[in-house]
Amino acid sequence: MAKTLKYLVKDSDVHGKGVFAAKDIKKGKKIIEYTGNVITWEEANRRFVDRDGHSFTMFFGIDDQMVIDGADGGNEARFINHSCKPNCEAKNKNGRIFIYAKKNIKEGKELFYDYLLEIEGKITKKLLKKYACFCGNTKCRGTQLDLKK
Ligand SMILES: C[S@@+](CC[C@H](N)C(=O)[O-])C[C@H]1O[C@@H](n2cnc3c(N)ncnc32)[C@H](O)[C@@H]1O
Ligand SMILES: [Zn+2]
Structure with a gap:
């Protein structure tokens, strides 16, 4: 029998489209790999889109050199x-990025991870x-950037 998918894509209240749990997902479960072509940061900077002063990125940094x-x-x-x-977390396993459930997630809930975006400079x-x-969230820090870096 075919395995049923754990997630589905639909409109989000947070931004554009989002990914939602298609069934209950247990804490610690691997949900999906973050895939795409692997490029350099230099190429990513060339591809970066700044729409009306708002960033839009589908990049996932693997390390100092490469980005998905x-x-x-x-x-x-x-x-x-x-x-x-977030209810999910991203883990780097030998240069591949996987999204895991950080807690038990009920069917229908939107999946999120903390982007912890890093940028150069101040x-x-x-x-x-x-x-x-x-x-x-009540504890929203107001930015997708990593303020601890
Ligand atoms: C990987 S995409 C996520 C999918 C996106 N919602 C879409 O419809 O294509 C990442 C972009 O979504 C937006 N985004 C994601 N989470 C956000 C949030 N919590 N607040 C504001 N914008 C967000 C930002 O523009 C970010 O660069
Ligand atoms: Zn927030």
């Missing part, structure tokens, strides 16, 4: 939105706005 471009040959993982209080107010977070 989910918009280029990627799967549904590219639609997973960011949350400051984090200015302009950059915070550019990478603003709309996750809506």
Whole structure:
């Protein structure tokens, strides 16, 4: 019998499309690999889209050198939105990125991981706005950027 998928893509209240649990998912379960063509950061910077001062990225940084471009040959993982209080986490396994359930997730819930975006240089107010977070959690830090770096 074919395995039923754990997730589906549909409109999100947070941003554009999102990925949702198609069934209950247990804490610790692997949900999906983040796939796409692997490119250099230099190439990623060339491909980066800045729409009206707001960033839009389907990149997932593997390390200092390489990035997965989910918009280029990627799967549904590219639609997973960011949350400051996520129910999923991304793990790097020998250069491949997998999304795991960080807690038990009920069917119908949107899947999120914390993007913890890193940028070069000082984090200015302009950059915070550019990478603003709309996750809506009470503990939202207001940005998709990693403020601890
Ligand atoms: C990998 S895409 C996620 C899928 C996206 N919702 C779509 O419809 O294509 C990442 C982009 O979605 C937006 N995004 C994701 N989570 C967000 C959040 N919590 N707040 C604001 N924008 C978010 C940002 O523009 C980000 O660069
Ligand atoms: Zn947030």
